[in-house]
Amino acid sequence: MSDGKAPAAWAWLRELLVSLGAVALALLVGAGLLALAGYNVADAYVSLYQGSFGNIYSLADTLLNAIPLLFTGLAVAFAFRGGLFNIGTEGQLYVAALATALVALALPGWPSVLVITAALLAGAAAGAAWGFVPGFLKARTGAHEVITTIMLNYVAILLTTHLVKTQFKAPGPVDQTALIPAAARLPELIATTRLTWAIVIAIALIALVDWVLRRSAWGMDVELLGQNPEAAAYAGVPVQARVAMIMAVSGAIAGLAGSTLVLGVLHRFITNFSPGYGFTGIAVALVARTRPWGIVPAAVLFGALQAGGLSMQLFARIPSDLMTVVQGLVILFVAAPGLVTLFRRRAGKTGMALEREGTR
């Protein structure tokens, strides 16, 4: 990702500034839209803040919204590191969520630890399979993973809906499975917040991915592939096998977003349950500059926008869809390297510019 010869600390700081700048700029445009629509900008953003970080309950809400994004963000970032674009996290989390719910329902009476482990593994496996297919096709036939993963999102949503409607539907008007037994539910970390052990699983996974990327031979292959596939092939990296595996691992990580939602929050599989955790995961990965530990603040940020947006709607009567606008803008701003250059040129040659001399 970083292409200059700058010291790592500078590169890190620069990327942090880019992310913060993108978010600030997006919120500024959001403020402009609020003003144009005749709302009081200060009121709006105060209620946005209070609904996301204002008190312990809103903070819990923010974290609750952030949990699935930790997984999808990490999944997208990991694939990015290997030079692959996983837009299919939405589909992967659907198949995983259904697999998890079915395993949890199929093992009544098992000890809690065992049934939760089995259900999580089933979800990860389903997600991995759903990610492996586009990875394998990319490796074998060159089929572009951007299009195949988008297509498989629709297939996953339709397939899970079909299976629930025809095989696993609980009685009632909603297309959903029965509730999973209490033993299969993830225990709460803090009582009455719905914050479960899912957050611990997510953090542990981030630590693991960070370690793999930096310390393991397999992770080196991934990084090399992302930076220069030709060099990777020349260095003897089995490119085809790695590409398929990267997508499978990314799919497994994304899948856990669905699995933990089922075990921790929904307690059943509900058709069409995701409000777009997969797509928000792309924004999270970009704001994190694809760094595993960057996923934590980025996911919390987008969790906060969701939680705060809802309180903005409740208390300031401002449609929460403004947060979707902000999210789209963040993606655009953070993805535009030219934007940084533009600002830097305006600001003149600072130390930041000097260390980037020679790159555009």
Added chain:
Amino acid sequence: MSDAWDVIFQINTLTAALRLATPIALAAMAGTLSERAGIVNIGLEGKLLAGAWAAVYVTYVTGNPWLGVLAAVAAGMLVGLLLGLFAIRLRADHVVAGVGINILLLGLTTWLMQVIWGSRGTSPTVTPLPRWSIPIVRDIPVLEELVGSHAPLVYFTLLAAPLLWVVLFRTPAGLRLRMIGEHPEAADTVGIPVHRTQYLTLLAAGALAALGGAQLALGDLAWFSQNMSAGRGYMALAANVFGQWNPIGSLLAALLFALTDAVQMRIQTLPNPWPTELVQMLPYLLTVLVLSGAVKRSRPPAALGRHYPPDHSAGAP
């Protein structure tokens, strides 16, 4: 089972397919245009939404759906320009920029709908586009049923596909455009203004895709509803790939995809229906198969998604 097969070949199923195909085909041709010029266009979904919203809003204000269509064209060009600004000028990854645009427009149209009409579901009903019947065609029995009476944009689409094909493959302008998508360095060397051509192409593509949105809002229905494109932009992307980056191929693929939709809708009325979701899945599965070369070799333009001049860091996805 045989009932379901009968439905596929009923003439009014085909008529419905033609109507349903129009927004997808217009967006797919927009995808063909921009991808032939080297710009990946994931943002088709956002352009459909922009077109649909602008069409309904201006029709709501003026009462004239034709002004709505014009507004859709303007909105689509604006979104095309935005994609150009980020993908060309600011050198954002094309896929990321497209995803950003789709999310932005989904949020913006939903937000504006609430700010202006105070409803998150649907806008007020506006005057739809008229239906035209073609003088000679309406006297021929089968053709009359098939293409007899449609919104004007349906006919526009049927004409636009061959026209675009001629422009792309039989004119110097089209050759220049395709050269940029295949080899921008070579195009630059022979004096073709790479970026200006790409911007112009994105403007045209934006207008086309937004017309698809206008058809959705004013041709099929008479209102805007939240996320009314419902993935048609992504399906259009697939139709473009399925159609081998060719406007006529895009149209035919869109027709095929729309046929599965029309069949699915009609099958629901049968006593023994096929599962809806499995039929709806077909276009997506077909696209994956086509992309993997299972049906036919497909090759995107060689320089698709690349920045010109090239980025310094190698291996960007």
